[in-house]
Amino acid sequence: MVTQLLTGADRARARDFIEAQGLSFEPGFDDLVGRFEGGALVATGARAGDVLKMIAIDPAYQHGALLGEVAGELVRLGLAAGHDGLFVFTRPAHAPSFEALNFALLASHARVALLEYGGRFAAWLAAGARLVRPGPGAAVVLNANPFTLGHRHLVEEAARRAATVYLFVVREERSAFPFEVRLRLVREGTADLSNVVVLDTSRYAVSAVTFPAYFLGRTDPVAEIQMELDATLFGARIAPAFGVTRRFFGTEPTCATTRAYNAAMQRVLPSFGVEPVEVERAQAGGAPISASTVRAALAAGDDAALAALVPPTTLAYLLSDEGRAVRGRLHGAKGRHG
Amino acid sequence: MRIARKAQAGTMQSSDLMVALEPADELSVEIASTVKKQFDHLIHAVVSEVLSSRGVTAGRVRVTDRGALDYAIRARLETALERAGER
Numbered sequence: 001m002v003t004q005l006l007t008g009a010d011r012a013r014a015r016d017f018i019e020a021q022g023l024s025f026e027p028g029f030d031d032l033v034g035r036f037e038g039g040a041l042v043a044t045g046a047r048a049g050d051v052l053k054m055i056a057i058d059p060a061y062q063h064g065a066l067l068g069e070v071a072g073e074l075v076r077l078g079l080a081a082g083h084d085g086l087f088v089f090t091r092p093a094h095a096p097s098f099e100a101l102n103f104a105l106l107a108s109h110a111r112v113a114l115l116e117y118g119g120r121f122a123a124w125l126a127a128g129a130r131l132v133r134p135g136p137g138a139a140v141v142l143n144a145n146p147f148t149l150g151h152r153h154l155v156e157e158a159a160r161r162a163a164t165v166y167l168f169v170v171r172e173e174r175s176a177f178p179f180e181v182r183l184r185l186v187r188e189g190t191a192d193l194s195n196v197v198v199l200d201t202s203r204y205a206v207s208a209v210t211f212p213a214y215f216l217g218r219t220d221p222v223a224e225i226q227m228e229l230d231a232t233l234f235g236a237r238i239a240p241a242f243g244v245t246r247r248f249f250g251t252e253p254t255c256a257t258t259r260a261y262n263a264a265m266q267r268v269l270p271s272f273g274v275e276p277v278e279v280e281r282a283q284a285g286g287a288p289i290s291a292s293t294v295r296a297a298l299a300a301g302d303d304a305a306l307a308a309l310v311p312p313t314t315l316a317y318l319l320s321d322e323g324r325a326v327r328g329r330l331h332g333a334k335g336r337h338g
Numbered sequence: 339m340r341i342a343r344k345a346q347a348g349t350m351q352s353s354d355l356m357v358a359l360e361p362a363d364e365l366s367v368e369i370a371s372t373v374k375k376q377f378d379h380l381i382h383a384v385v386s387e388v389l390s391s392r393g394v395t396a397g398r399v400r401v402t403d404r405g406a407l408d409y410a411i412r413a414r415l416e417t418a419l420e421r422a423g424e425r
Contacts, residue, residue: 065351065352068349068350068351068352068404069349069350069351071350072349072350072351072356075350075356076346076356079344079346079358080344080346082344100372100404101350101402101404102350102370102371102372102402102403102404104370117402118400119368119370119400
């Protein structure tokens with residue numbers, strides 16, 4: 001049977017086994033499980049939060065039931081830990097093996113496939129479908145940390161050119177401003193635009209699952225694949241569900257990660273019938289407006305600069321007691337999207 | 339009976355199923371199956387029968403099935419219900 005690998009010796013053996021199967025051993029998991037045959041490890045798997053990883057099966061055992069045993073145990077542990085569903089990344093060739101275990105394929109890329117157990121994506125799409133309006137729509141995905149006049153300009157531009165704009169706010173809690181606040185400021189800041197529908201991305205766009213490099217500021221080849229997978233999920237699954245034919249995003253003058261993400265959208269989206277539309281960023285005082293400029297002004301206590309960078313709704317929040325509490329955190333925050 | 343806590347039963351092996359239960363205000367049954375096209379209605383029927391025989395009127399019931407026969411479905415659901423009940 002599949003057992004948890006808890007001792008240092010077992011974990012060292014797992015590491016050797018995982019590396020021998022051509023995968024990299026990544027510490028920082030919540031569970032590590034394995035299956036022994038005659039004293040030798042023949043299968044392993046791990047769970048970090050709601051992501052399954054390091055699932056490896058000895059080639060001599062790959063035609064049996066070991067994958068089901070390992071994945072089943074990890075899913076059991078994940079559900080018991082309170083997760084509603086579990087993700088797995090695997091090589092595209094292995095996706096059908098996971099589909100046979102009732103994982104649903106979310107997106108497949110040349111190098112990697114993303115699947116999910118638990119039916120959350122279908123439920124999220126069904127919830128979103130209730131808000132879909134007739135006719136072709138446009139989409140904007142924002143972290144909005146916090147909502148600026150730059151975001152406002154981008155949304156206005158999309159709203160001017162499309163019948164309906166689906167404005168997705170990144171749910172991931174990796175930012176200085178909590179999701180609930182970011183969402184509220186987006187709603188308040190676009191309340192006067194009647195053809196804008198505000199939604200949340202759940203875990204399915206620019207999340208720690210689909211695009212972790214966004215929060216780490218990385219631009220290496222792995223990050224490149226993540227960006228393309230994120231754009232593939234959007235183009236292949238999310239856009240058609242909302243009738244979205246265009247995705248609007250701002251030009252990126254400074255951040256290399258966001259610029260690479262924009263380039264990935266340009267490469268990937270057209271093949272799914274979604275036109276990428278890059279909008280020139282709004283400026284204030286001769287410099288492009290960005291949320292990081294706003295956070296820098298906040299951290300420096302430069303309240304006078306804020307009014308030129310954010311709409312009145314965001315400004316009111318930033319100057320409130322609640323907004324001031326965020327400033328304390330900003331002093332310690334690192335990274336462009338932090 | 340009442341689903342008072344989260345509980346699970348079953349495995350991901352062929353001819354078996356996994357059942358996950360959690361408390362909820364209303365009764366909902368979600369079924370994913372590798373043989374959904376042919377047998378979705380039969381799985382639903384067995385699940386409903388067990389739930390009504392146990393007097394379960396609220397809770398979230400999630401089943402992922404890999405072609406289990408009806409007695410396996412009953413056994414896994416009964417076990418999960420035992421684990422989910424009040425102690």
